Amino acid sequence: MEDFSGEWVILKDDLIIAKDKELKVILELSEDYDEEEITISKEPSAEFCFY
Amino acid sequence: MRFTFKYQVKPSERKLNKQNKQELQKYPFIPIKLYSKTKKTQVIEALLDSGCDGIYLWKSVAEYLNLQKGKKEKGSGVGGISAGYETKVGLIIGRGGREVDLGYVTAVYPEVQSNVPILLGRHPVFEKYQIIFEEYNEKVILIPIEIILGKKK
Numbered sequence: 001m002e003d004f005s006g007e008w009v010i011l012k013d014d015l016i017i018a019k020d021k022e023l024k025v026i027l028e029l030s031e032d033y034d035e036e037e038i039t040i041s042k043e044p045s046a047e048f049c050f051y
Numbered sequence: 052m053r054f055t056f057k058y059q060v061k062p063s064e065r066k067l068n069k070q071n072k073q074e075l076q077k078y079p080f081i082p083i084k085l086y087s088k089t090k091k092t093q094v095i096e097a098l099l100d101s102g103c104d105g106i107y108l109w110k111s112v113a114e115y116l117n118l119q120k121g122k123k124e125k126g127s128g129v130g131g132i133s134a135g136y137e138t139k140v141g142l143i144i145g146r147g148g149r150e151v152d153l154g155y156v157t158a159v160y161p162e163v164q165s166n167v168p169i170l171l172g173r174h175p176v177f178e179k180y181q182i183i184f185e186e187y188n189e190k191v192i193l194i195p196i197e198i199i200l201g202k203k204k
Contacts, residue, residue, distance in 0.1 A: 014065035
């Protein structure tokens with residue numbers, strides 16, 4: 001299974017369709033989609049998170 | 052508007068079936084949109100974080116939305132102490148027609164980006180909503196404070 005640790009992703013219908021460490025790249029890519037068509041999220045970097 | 056958001060598994064696990072998801076770590080992600088005078092983001096999942104004083108953005112969001120760079124501040128977290136900047140950003144909670152626009156709110160973004168998600172801390176969201184983390188039910192409920200105060204009269 002591909003490792004997405006720490007990456008920003010674009011989700012469409014629960015499927016990751018784009019990923020990048022830089023949120024800027026994801027924000028720009030997201031402009032290609034209609035509003036509400038996708039969701040931007042972040043894969044945690046580790047199994048246990050302290051925020 | 053009252054919201055109920057189910058906890059979500061991390062993005063790479065979303066496509067797994069319900070049974071496989073049962074034992075996985077889940078997070079109180081809240082769908083938000085951020086905006087400025089000139090631009091608006093798509094839906095972003097922010098982590099609802101009661102330990103965070105306010106809204107923590109990524110520097111990239113501030114640059115993307117061309118947000119004003121305000122007062123420099125010192126912030127502390129698990130990773131240590133770091134510098135950041137205060138700004139104002141438009142915040143919408145929710146999606147799919149069930150949304151509330153909170154208008155322009157104060158947020159901070161770091162001088163040097165660290166590897167945390169966008170955080171929805173206590174100001175202003177926890178001031179405007181009673182927030183119930185039902186960890187056992189894997190969901191979080193946001194009830195407008197007007198409803199709570201109205202009920203107590």
